[in-house]
Amino acid sequence: MGPLVPDIISNNLNFIMALVIGILFGMILEQAGFSTSKKLVGLFYGYDFTVLRVFFTAGIVAMTGVMGLKHFGLLDINLVYINPTFLWSAIIGGLVMGLGFVLGGFCPGTSVCAAAIGKLDAMIFIGGSFIGVLIFAEGYPVFEGLYKAKNLGNPRIFETFNIPETMFAFLMTLIAIFAFLAVSVIERKVNGLEKEPFRIDPYRAALAAGAVVLVVFSLVFTDKRNDLLKKIEDRAFVENYKLREISPDQFALCIMRMEECDKFQIFDFRDEETYRKMSFPKSTLFTLENLFEKEPVKLLNIKHRTTVFIADDEMTERKMAVVATELGFKRIAILKGGVNEFSRQVLDFASAGTPGSKEEEYVKRFRTKAKQLIPVIIENNKPQGGVKKTQKRVIGGC
Amino acid sequence: MNGAKVSSGPKPYMNPYLAGVLLGILLTATIYITGRGLGASGAVKAVTATAVDTLAPSHTAATRFYQEYGKEHGEGSPLKNWLVFEVAGVLLGAFLSGLISDRLGFKLEKGPGSTTRTRLYGAIIGGILWGVGSQLGRGCTSGAALSGLAVMSTGGILTMASIFAGAYAFAWFFRKLWI
Numbered sequence: 001m002g003p004l005v006p007d008i009i010s011n012n013l014n015f016i017m018a019l020v021i022g023i024l025f026g027m028i029l030e031q032a033g034f035s036t037s038k039k040l041v042g043l044f045y046g047y048d049f050t051v052l053r054v055f056f057t058a059g060i061v062a063m064t065g066v067m068g069l070k071h072f073g074l075l076d077i078n079l080v081y082i083n084p085t086f087l088w089s090a091i092i093g094g095l096v097m098g099l100g101f102v103l104g105g106f107c108p109g110t111s112v113c114a115a116a117i118g119k120l121d122a123m124i125f126i127g128g129s130f131i132g133v134l135i136f137a138e139g140y141p142v143f144e145g146l147y148k149a150k151n152l153g154n155p156r157i158f159e160t161f162n163i164p165e166t167m168f169a170f171l172m173t174l175i176a177i178f179a180f181l182a183v184s185v186i187e188r189k190v191n192g193l194e195k196e197p198f199r200i201d202p203y204r205a206a207l208a209a210g211a212v213v214l215v216v217f218s219l220v221f222t223d224k225r226n227d228l229l230k231k232i233e234d235r236a237f238v239e240n241y242k243l244r245e246i247s248p249d250q251f252a253l254c255i256m257r258m259e260e261c262d263k264f265q266i267f268d269f270r271d272e273e274t275y276r277k278m279s280f281p282k283s284t285l286f287t288l289e290n291l292f293e294k295e296p297v298k299l300l301n302i303k304h305r306t307t308v309f310i311a312d313d314e315m316t317e318r319k320m321a322v323v324a325t326e327l328g329f330k331r332i333a334i335l336k337g338g339v340n341e342f343s344r345q346v347l348d349f350a351s352a353g354t355p356g357s358k359e360e361e362y363v364k365r366f367r368t369k370a371k372q373l374i375p376v377i378i379e380n381n382k383p384q385g386g387v388k389k390t391q392k393r394v395i396g397g398c
Numbered sequence: 399m400n401g402a403k404v405s406s407g408p409k410p411y412m413n414p415y416l417a418g419v420l421l422g423i424l425l426t427a428t429i430y431i432t433g434r435g436l437g438a439s440g441a442v443k444a445v446t447a448t449a450v451d452t453l454a455p456s457h458t459a460a461t462r463f464y465q466e467y468g469k470e471h472g473e474g475s476p477l478k479n480w481l482v483f484e485v486a487g488v489l490l491g492a493f494l495s496g497l498i499s500d501r502l503g504f505k506l507e508k509g510p511g512s513t514t515r516t517r518l519y520g521a522i523i524g525g526i527l528w529g530v531g532s533q534l535g536r537g538c539t540s541g542a543a544l545s546g547l548a549v550m551s552t553g554g555i556l557t558m559a560s561i562f563a564g565a566y567a568f569a570w571f572f573r574k575l576w577i
Contacts, residue, residue: 132529
């Protein structure tokens with residue numbers, strides 16, 4: 001699951017990645033014509049809308065790409081850097097940059113491109129941007145109030161407007177297509193050109209085909225997460241799902257021997273309060289959401305280790321175990337009857353009269369011993385807490 | 399464009415939609431690999447912080463902006479920064495692209511009615527405004543607007559809208575510079 005840094009690609013290799021990504025970035029920008037200020041500001045005077053076309057196409061493709069990666073469970077969006085929202089500094093900073101765009105003819109990325117091929121105005125512009133940062137740094141006490149005002153956290157736009165993510169993506173795409181059509185009309189008018197007859201060129205055809213493929217894909221391969229959540233609502237399906245079951249007695253034995261045995265771990269799906277009061281050794285507080293996150297599920301990938309899912313009732317355990325199994329995790333077991341049954345049979349064990357057979361006698365002895373030992377073990381075990389805290393976003397931004 | 403022109407002068411630019419799709423794929427790959435988007439202004443900040451720290455270490459130690467930057471950035475030289483490497487790549491990539499397409503050469507570009515002097519003033523003032531603005535906006539067209547749009551960040555999209563709104567609002571006043 002992405003992001004690949006820092007597990008699959010180390011932090012040091014990431015710097016090489018940055019260089020490679022930068023080279024491709026620079027090549028694309030330069031090839032698109034972003035290395036000339038006259039082409040860039042054409043956007044604001046109506047004679048050349050290249051910037052708008054490149055920018056919006058890239059934005060839509062990347063937005064769809066990120067959604068697609070999430071859709072197929074390939075990217076944990078909770079780890080991806082989401083630019084923070086500081087309302088006033090975002091607006092005022094943007095307006096200042098807009099003025100800078102019209103005056104300077106570049107933005108920072110494009111100025112680097114232009115300077116690379118020898119544009120003198122771009123080199124001067126870059127010099128100016130150093131001075132600008134210096135002014136901000138030295139004048140920080142003046143800017144700080146504005147800079148830190150109205151911190152809204154890291155909301156995503158569809159959360160702000162309270163609409164589905166796909167709805168925003170769809171609207172944004174519609175706006176982009178409308179803009180592409182509108183700017184072509186404006187461009188022709190400003191440059192005094194005749195209306196070109198509409199033709200289906202390879203680019204238009206490829207874009208349309210790409211869109212159709214994406215729609216078909218997302219319909220055929222439905223969102224893995226939603227799919228699973230729907231599946232586990234089906235009681236019969238969950239009840240008949242083949243899962244390894246551990247009886248309360250086996251579980252009791254596991255708990256008592258756990259100190260010397262590293263083959264078991266417990267994922268506790270009860271609520272946090274109950275967990276704090278009564279947690280088993282080698283147990284981790286887990287939630288359904290955690291199963292879809294990159295950091296927590298690392299615990300499930302440890303080789304030769306069986307994970308016992310526990311919850312108050314067996315049905316919840318089953319649901320979680322089904323999700324985990326369907327996600328491809330192996331060596332998962334559940335506690336038969338849930339913690340409720342375990343408490344009833346073992347922790348609150350009361351011998352019912354004289355045991356009839358030898359086997360019943362053994363069970364009685366074992367449970368009597370377990371009843372004494374396990375509360376002590378629980379008492380000595382400090383809760384390890386949830387795994388939520390280990391989830392940490394990548395630090396990004398400028 | 400006729401055949402003779404293509405063979406002698408610079409090669410034509412790439413179709414904008416194709417460039418957009420390629421850039422979009424690159425950005426998606428960047429987010430998938432690194433968990434963060436593209437950027438540019440952050441590198442300017444890192445270089446500035448390094449320069450000031452080298453020239454006047456006592457000053458950076460006493461100034462709040464650099465203290466906060468150092469805390470955010472962590473250990474090591476501020477130049478050991480993802481964006482510094484990325485922007486070095488941009489410089490190299492753009493140069494290679496210019497080389498392939500015959501667009502290398504020192505040149506000062508300006509609008510038809512503008513003088514060299516006004517163009518230089520415009521460029522330096524524009525640069526300064528971007529320096530200040532990209533700090534306030536926590537990123538520029540790449541880091542805040544484009545990457546923000548890709549991850550649908552409210553702040554990024556707001557900054558994007560403000561950049562374009564600002565540019566259109568001020569464009570009329572400075573039209574003599576360009577048309």
